[in-house]
Amino acid sequence: MDCGLYIITDEVLAPGCSHIQIAKESLSGGAKIVQLRDKRRSGAELFAIANVIRSLCTENSAKFIVNDRLDIALATCADGVHLGQDDLPLSAARALAPRPFIIGVSVGTVEEAVIAEKGGADYLGVGPVYPTGTKADAGPAVGTALVSSIREKTTVPIVAIGGINLSNAKDVLAAGADSIAVISAVICSPDIAAASRKFVRLINPQD
Ligand SMILES: Cc1ncc(COP(=O)(O)OP(=O)(O)O)c(N)n1
Numbered sequence: 001m002d003c004g005l006y007i008i009t010d011e012v013l014a015p016g017c018s019h020i021q022i023a024k025e026s027l028s029g030g031a032k033i034v035q036l037r038d039k040r041r042s043g044a045e046l047f048a049i050a051n052v053i054r055s056l057c058t059e060n061s062a063k064f065i066v067n068d069r070l071d072i073a074l075a076t077c078a079d080g081v082h083l084g085q086d087d088l089p090l091s092a093a094r095a096l097a098p099r100p101f102i103i104g105v106s107v108g109t110v111e112e113a114v115i116a117e118k119g120g121a122d123y124l125g126v127g128p129v130y131p132t133g134t135k136a137d138a139g140p141a142v143g144t145a146l147v148s149s150i151r152e153k154t155t156v157p158i159v160a161i162g163g164i165n166l167s168n169a170k171d172v173l174a175a176g177a178d179s180i181a182v183i184s185a186v187i188c189s190p191d192i193a194a195a196s197r198k199f200v201r202l203i204n205p206q207d
């Protein structure tokens with residue numbers, strides 16, 4: 001999987017700013033992966049929004065991932081789906097969506113990470129690395145130490161998530177993360193494109 005800045009959309013945190021606007025602006029700031037994450041909208045609404053973000057990601061050579069909803073991901077030809085420990089099991093998802101379809105899995109321990117890799121996850125969403133107010137049931141922060149421990153035991157890309165901002169992102173990368181997934185630090189910023197660009201420079205200083 002091509003890594004880089006991974007932006008997750010959220011209309012609750014950014015009132016007045018739609019999933020599509022967030023995707024458009026973060027892509028113009030250089031995001032390489034966009035995840036559509038919405039716990040409230042209907043399937044019909046998600047399908048319509050996902051179709052637009054699918055096209056935007058294609059135009060910007062970025063990957064499009066749908067959170068939780070394999071049905072929406074498949075119906076809109078998304079590049080992949082992101083599944084948590086309480087979502088559709090990885091084995092069931094993979095049976096419906098063979099590679100190169102991307103399946104990312106959330107992990108909060110080394111054991112979960114090893115199981116997800118063995119089960120065929122294409123990347124591991126590791127977190128919450130730091131405390132976050134964005135996801136109420138995220139659980140306690142795991143710290144960069146867990147990123148390093150998972151790096152030692154697995155080889156699939158690590159996408160670190162949770163409370164990551166411009167001040168702590170370097171530590172997360174130094175711990176072994178391949179990519180950084182961000183919600184609030186980008187979408188609560190008055191200029192989503194500019195905030196994205198700053199993260200991109202941290203992740204790929206050579207570009
Ligand atoms: C890249 C990435 N990592 C972790 C998550 C969290 O997924 P999950 O644990 O299923 O929680 P919800 O996001 O569904 O509330 C994620 N979405 N993306």
Ligand SMILES: Cc1ncsc1CCOP(=O)(O)O
Nearest residue numbers: 128132134162163182183184
């Ligand atoms: C979806 C999710 N999964 C673990 S932490 C988190 C929220 C990350 O949001 P933020 O970047 O605002 O801390």
Ligand SMILES: [Mg+2]
Nearest residue numbers: 068083084087
């Ligand atoms: Mg989920």
